[in-house]
Amino acid sequence: MKVGLLRAVGVATAAYGVAVAAVPDLLARPSGLVDEEGRTEWAARTSxxxxxxxxxxxxxxxxxxxxxxxxxxxxxxxxxxxxGDAVLLGATLPGRDRKLAAVAVSVGWGALSVAGLFADGRRREVRCLRAAGPLRG
Incomplete structure (x- = not known):
C-alpha cells in the first residue's frame, strides 16, 4: 500500500468536497447542470x-x-x-462530451486510489536491504 498516495488523494478529495458543498457551481457547470444563462438552479445546488x-x-x-x-x-x-460516480454520471449527464469528461475524471481518481491501495510500498525497502548484503548478527 502506498500510504502517501492515498493520503494525497484524500486531502485533494476532501478539499474539493468542501469546495463543492460551499459552491455547487464548481461541479454543476462542468457537468452541464445549469440553465441557458449558466446559472445553477436551487434544486441542482441542493442535490x-x-x-x-x-x-x-x-x-x-x-x-x-x-x-x-x-x-x-x-x-x-x-x-x-x-x-459509482463514473457509472451514474456517465449514464445521466446531459451531452456526450460531459458524460465522457465525468467518466474520465471519476475513473482517474478511482484509479489513483486503486494504485495506492494495491501498490507495494515496501519494494524500495527490500531493494535497499538486498543492496546492503546479507544481515549478520
Whole structure:
C-alpha cells in the first residue's frame, strides 16, 4: 500500500468536497447542470451539496485513517464512490462530451486510489536491504 498516495488523494478529495458543498457551481457547470444563462438552479445546488460532503468526509477519512485495515476501508469507500460516480454520471449527464469528461475524471481518481491501495510500498525497502548484503548478527 502506498500510504502517501492515498493520503494525497484524500486531502485533494476532501478539499474539493468542501469546495463543492460551499459552491455547487464548481461541479454543476462542468457537468452541464445549469440553465441557458449558466446559472445553477436551487434544486441542482441542493442535490450537489451532499455529494460535496460525501467527498469531504471520505477524503478526510482517507487522509487521517491509521495505516492498516482502517486505511484500506477508507480507500475502498473512496474507490466505490469514484467508480459509482463514473457509472451514474456517465449514464445521466446531459451531452456526450460531459458524460465522457465525468467518466474520465471519476475513473482517474478511482484509479489513483486503486494504485495506492494495491501498490507495494515496501519494494524500495527490500531493494535497499538486498543492496546492503546479507544481515549478520
Amino acid at each position: 450537489l451539496r451532499p455529494l460535496g460532503w460525501r467527498d469531504a468526509v471520505s477524503g478526510l477519512a482517507l487522509a487521517v485513517a491509521p495505516d492498516g485495515p482502517a486505511l484500506r476501508t477508507a480507500a475502498y469507500v473512496r474507490i466505490a464512490a469514484d467508480f
